[in-house]
Amino acid sequence: MINWIAGGLIIGVTLYVIISRANRLRKGENVCGCDCSSGDCYENKGK
Amino acid sequence: MTYTFALVGNPNSGKTTMFNEITGAAQHVGNWPGVTVEKKEGKARKIKEDVKIIDLPGIYSLSPYSLEEIIARDYIVDEKPDVVINIVDASNIERNLYLTLQLKELGVPLVLVLNMIDVADARKDRIDINELEKYLGIPVIPASASKNSGVREVVEKALVVAETAKTGFVKKDHKVLDDIIEGYLDEVEKLISPIGNAKGWNSRWISLKLLEGDEKVKEKYHIPTNIIKDLKSFQEKLEKHYENDLETVFADSRYKYISRVIEKTVKKQLGNSGLTWSDKVDRIVTNRILAIPLFLSIMYAIFQITFGAIGSFTIDWVDGFMSDAVAGTLLRWLEAGGVAEWLRALVIDGIVAGLGSMLVFVPQIMLLFFFLALLEDTGYMARAAFIMDRFLRKLGLSGKSFIPMLLGFGCGVPAVMASRTLESEKDRRLTIILTPFMSCGAKLPVYALFAAAFFSNNQGAIIFSIYVLGIVIAILSGILLKNSILKGEVAPFVMELPPYRIPTLKGLGIHMAERGMAFIKKAGTIIFAAAVMIWFLQSFDFSVQMVEDPADSILGAMGKAIAPIFAPLGFGDWKSAVALLTGLIAKEVVVATLGILYGLGEVGEEVTQLGVALQTAFTPLKAYAFMAFTVLYMPCIAAFGAIKREMNSWKWTFIAVGYQTGIAWIVAFLIYQIGRLFGLS
Structure with a gap:
């Protein structure tokens, strides 16, 4: 049981990260996981 | 409310x-x-x-x-x-x-x-x-x-x-402009008001902008041609009266008003020489002869401190903590929970090895960014941009490009986006192509790993040289592109030098914390996902059977397919090829991939052991060529997305990443082959 829960959690998180990033990239949004303290201000707001 | x-x-x-x-x-x-x-x-x-x-x-x-x-x-x-x-x-x-x-x-x-x-x-x-x-x-x-x-x-x-x-109570404004200008302004307002009142415009301001010759306002408010005709005659009269162009007439009038206000309200107290201490420091710091050697010396000292004794101490400490406390505890929990062998391998050999190999460098990276924040907050970085502007201008490049490039030392994404402040499209494209050559924070773990493994006595100097290599290639590329496909006039660039300031602890703390948090956030999302994917791909073959030897895995097959491309650069083994490929997800993943592929996950095995394992595949010369390739080849997927958005063209996006990867290959090739000619290993 624990194998299914832990394994499922790890794979679920992985798939979520990949799909959400791919989706954002497809929509032309920023996928910068880096220094977004200044990145926020460079987000495409109002562009 | x-x-x-x-x-x-x-x-x-x-x-x-x-x-x-x-x-x-x-x-x-x-x-x-x-x-x-x-x-x-x-x-x-x-x-x-x-x-x-x-x-x-x-x-x-x-x-x-x-x-x-x-x-x-x-x-x-x-x-x-x-x-x-x-x-x-x-x-x-x-x-x-x-x-x-x-x-x-x-x-x-x-x-x-x-x-x-x-x-x-x-x-x-x-x-x-x-x-x-x-x-x-x-x-x-x-x-x-x-x-x-x-x-x-x-x-x-x-x-x-x-x-x-x-409540609608607004004080009547003082008149700022000369009486003659205000007179013409009243005339224009009489023409604009009937339309303005009906449409709810700010008629006085629109009239002023029209009289000033603001084309944007003329277009935005679709001013009728009969008004434009009258407007032109007012403008001509104004120019004739002041014997100057409109822009100067208005600017002069405002500055005259400012002078009157300042005269009555501000008493400045300058030193005997009329210079502030900030000006005095600038006489040395921006001196034509001393400026560049001083800038290089400061940067060299920062790298020496960061990757010298203090940096090594932080690595040893975090390394020990990660391998003993984190991996050891996790393994005990997994054993106590009776989890399957594959899951244990995924957690320890995949996630812990992948994330651990990168996270050990976080304190060192925070330390480097502490020093860079110190330079920025004191105002020295603005001088660096000024010094580089003077230098770049001589080479026919716009100094304004250097601001996005400076941001590129942090992260390529905001840096590429900052290029939109450049007015000329050619300068903007040029800056987007050159900015990723600046070594972003994500590439630091790669240098830190290789420098510690192969150049333990000169880590700071080696990493500094890689940063300089990125800047030099950016400048040479700038000259090449500016004289070929991106030919154009050099855009003027006026930059104000801020006064020197004593940085606040809070400001420096924010800089460091944001950098550390960015790494940890990235580790918890994209690098975590990458580590899991890499572990799967290196553990299974195409028929989804677990393999004994990762060389037989899906990742192994992919690596072997592309490895010959890197053979002339000195690192033609499949593991290095795969690490460079996965580095496109995020540059830290290069280190995470090497950590997984070189089996760093055993309890008690420290990242320094990864360095020892790398010595079986690399020599110092090969390691240096690998670092040079890493600094120059196409940026990660997030920066690629930013390039596409800012270029707004697939053609130019591929020209950019193609050029970056091509240059990376040529430079790494030259380093390795020339190094060999000189008998280096």
């Missing part, structure tokens, strides 16, 4: 510091112009919950010369904030007041903040606040955002102004 207050001011007048103090946010603040390109929003949580604060980009005027000026002006005119809070650098009041006058002309409810009043006080400049209020006809609040002094008063005064404006 919810109010919106907009912060407007010259670049580097402290708007973002004020924004952070009012909202409690931790936005990036830089002691150089152009840090804020887009507007930012926040709530005045610390003072009054229902007040929205907008931080606009720094601008010198409301004339539509640059993208920042257009963004700020459009926001004030179209969104109509309840109050405009004009942040003025009290130590440089004369130039800052030009924007203040233009805001007054706009007729918006206005509060003037004399920020950095402590700097003016320290210089013994005396500003008569009451007189200034009288001459400008607006409330004036002295403040020092960096010391959190006067911040509450600013918001409270803005609230009073907002309430007053709502």
